[in-house]
Amino acid sequence: MEIGDFRLLAPEISLLGCVLLVILLDLFIKQKRILATVSIAGLIVSAGFTLVMWGTPPVVILSRTLAVDAFALFFKFLFLVVAALIILASQDYVNKFERFQGEYYALVLISAVGMMLLAAATDLIAIYVALELSGISLYVLVGFLKDQKSSEAGLKFLLLGAVASAVLLYGMTLVFGFTGRTCLMCIADFLQGMPATGILDNLALLLGLILLVAGFGFKIACFPFQMWVPDVYEGAPTPITAYLSVASKVAGFAVILRVFFVALGAPDWMSLNWGMLFAILSAITMTVGNIVAIVQSNIKRMLGYSSIAQAGYLLVGLATVGMATGSDTSGQSGLIFFLMSYAVTNLGAFIAVIAISNKIDSDAIDDYAGMGRQASLLAVALTFCLISLIGLPPTAGLIAKIYIFSGAVRHGLLWLVIVAVVNSCISAFYYLRVVKVMWLGVPPSKEKVPSSWALRTALAVCCLLVLLLGVVPGSFVSIAETATRFFGS
Amino acid sequence: MSVGLEHYLALSAVLFSIGLYGVLAKRNAVVILMCIEIMLNAVNISLVTFSRYVVPLLLTGQIFAIFVIVVAAAEAAVGIAIIIAIYRSRQSVDVDKFDLMKW
Numbered sequence: 001m002e003i004g005d006f007r008l009l010a011p012e013i014s015l016l017g018c019v020l021l022v023i024l025l026d027l028f029i030k031q032k033r034i035l036a037t038v039s040i041a042g043l044i045v046s047a048g049f050t051l052v053m054w055g056t057p058p059v060v061i062l063s064r065t066l067a068v069d070a071f072a073l074f075f076k077f078l079f080l081v082v083a084a085l086i087i088l089a090s091q092d093y094v095n096k097f098e099r100f101q102g103e104y105y106a107l108v109l110i111s112a113v114g115m116m117l118l119a120a121a122t123d124l125i126a127i128y129v130a131l132e133l134s135g136i137s138l139y140v141l142v143g144f145l146k147d148q149k150s151s152e153a154g155l156k157f158l159l160l161g162a163v164a165s166a167v168l169l170y171g172m173t174l175v176f177g178f179t180g181r182t183c184l185m186c187i188a189d190f191l192q193g194m195p196a197t198g199i200l201d202n203l204a205l206l207l208g209l210i211l212l213v214a215g216f217g218f219k220i221a222c223f224p225f226q227m228w229v230p231d232v233y234e235g236a237p238t239p240i241t242a243y244l245s246v247a248s249k250v251a252g253f254a255v256i257l258r259v260f261f262v263a264l265g266a267p268d269w270m271s272l273n274w275g276m277l278f279a280i281l282s283a284i285t286m287t288v289g290n291i292v293a294i295v296q297s298n299i300k301r302m303l304g305y306s307s308i309a310q311a312g313y314l315l316v317g318l319a320t321v322g323m324a325t326g327s328d329t330s331g332q333s334g335l336i337f338f339l340m341s342y343a344v345t346n347l348g349a350f351i352a353v354i355a356i357s358n359k360i361d362s363d364a365i366d367d368y369a370g371m372g373r374q375a376s377l378l379a380v381a382l383t384f385c386l387i388s389l390i391g392l393p394p395t396a397g398l399i400a401k402i403y404i405f406s407g408a409v410r411h412g413l414l415w416l417v418i419v420a421v422v423n424s425c426i427s428a429f430y431y432l433r434v435v436k437v438m439w440l441g442v443p444p445s446k447e448k449v450p451s452s453w454a455l456r457t458a459l460a461v462c463c464l465l466v467l468l469l470g471v472v473p474g475s476f477v478s479i480a481e482t483a484t485r486f487f488g489s
Numbered sequence: 490m491s492v493g494l495e496h497y498l499a500l501s502a503v504l505f506s507i508g509l510y511g512v513l514a515k516r517n518a519v520v521i522l523m524c525i526e527i528m529l530n531a532v533n534i535s536l537v538t539f540s541r542y543v544v545p546l547l548l549t550g551q552i553f554a555i556f557v558i559v560v561a562a563a564e565a566a567v568g569i570a571i572i573i574a575i576y577r578s579r580q581s582v583d584v585d586k587f588d589l590m591k592w
Binding site: 231 | 522536560575
């Protein structure tokens with residue numbers, strides 16, 4: 001360990017400093033809006049450090065526990081952008097809890113630090129600690145409103161999350177016991193040297209692998225660990241729902257990609273097995289998510305199920321990574337591009353929902369009737385994001401789906417792509433129902449729905465990115481391809 | 490017969506299963522939290538065992554166990570806080586009664 005290592009941790013350390021500053025200022029400052037400004041300034045500084053490091057050769061620091069490579073830096077930047085947009089989008093919402101605004105911002109930032117470390121972690125211990133750092137702060141945030149629904153959501157999330165992390169730990173223990181190592185590169189070295197027997201001959205490793213998938217599966221909400229999603233999404237404060245569905249899920253995919261590709265990706269007999277496992281999970285996840293979403297009447301629950309379905313499409317990318325033998329990285333870059341597009345699209349949809357719900361004080365889809373006339377810009381933005389979630393032109397969703405599915409077809413997953421395309425058609429039904437209610441429904445009143453400039457800015461940024469990713473995807477694709485450069489691959 | 494690797498692992502597996510059973514079967518939120526602690530302690534036993542028998546010269550497993558203990562304490566603190574918050578509004582910690590939101 002060297003002092004120079006800490007220089008490479010500048011994004012995380014500066015953000016932690018900002019968290020402390022926010023908590024400290026909260027004690028003295030009456031005008032709580034300043035705290036939001038400080039938080040966003042901290043995020044911008046941290047993002048600046050991340051950008052400066054982009055393009056430097058990949059290294060591992062602190063006794064091989066954290067990697068500073070293009071992959072980690074890309075995800076750090078993504079989490080910082082998402083956290084900044086969430087804080088902007090919370091500006092109207094925070095008035096609901098007069099007293100604890102400082103804590104709210106601090107917790108959002110701390111969980112962002114946890115996710116940044118999660119994307120960089122290359123050691124099982126570091127992965128566990130980073131996962132819990134982001135997880136525990138999210139448990140608190142979900143129960144933040146302290147009303148009945150919010151506390152119930154917080155309790156459900158905490159209990160299920162704690163069980164999932166215990167299961168994950170047991171899996172990590174078995175992998176550690178089998179290989180005697182906790183650092184991912186060392187595990188990979190150990191597995192390389194093993195004779196090429198089937199995975200069924202190594203029961204401890206097989207069980208460890210399944211438990212790892214179960215533990216991480218909770219984080220990304222894939223079948224059969226998706227049960228918590230609708231309840232937690234409905235009960236949590238809406239900005240936190242957005243944060244959960246975007247940042248937390250992206251962090252889950254980042255860590256799965258690193259663990260499975262770096263540590264367990266090397267011998268072909270191993271990666272083919274987990275690739276197929278992810279392919280099967282993917283087919284079930286997207287089908288369950290889409291079918292149950294059809295009958296939902298609450299927009300937060302509907303977006304919850306839709307995010308389960310999106311996790312299904314994302315798992316197609318993971319399955320491709322597993323099935324691809326050799327040096328083809330189209331699975332990874334497809335997954336990263338889809339994550340980028342999913343993050344901005346879903347965030348945009350949720351910010352529009354925050355703005356509308358804030359005014360009409362309801363999450364029922366029927367109450368969105370006539371929103372096209374009451375708040376035209378918000379309705380246009382929401383429609384645009386929903387179209388992107390379906391995957392229609394000219395949006396990010398279409399390009400992302402083509403990219404990820406074409407990779408899957410090339411690696412023999414044609415059946416999975418057919419399931420996914422059928423699912424996309426099913427999903428159009430419930431997304432377009434919201435659009436129909438908004439534009440064709442009769443508004444209960446002529447009153448306009450106002451929104452603050454902060455929300456509008458955040459929404460505009462999201463919609464602009466959705467459009468850019470859909471119209472000029474070239475430069476974003478090359479970013480995604482650069483971001484597939486792991487340390488040790 | 491001396492006590493060896495497999496005995497400790499069996500103990501750990503049994504404890505883990507007892508904890509998981511408790512989580513699934515019990516109705517009191519505090520008891521569920523206790524069962525989760527049992528699961529984490531089962532993990533600690535197997536971590537220390539593997540460390541002792543697989544890599545006796547390194548302390549990786551023991552250090553991992555210490556991290557788990559610390560994180561478990563943080564998790565329990567947050568858990569109890571959320572349970573108190575929900576008890577204040579519902580006068581109950583029975584998870585069967587927390588059914589405001591259902592599909």
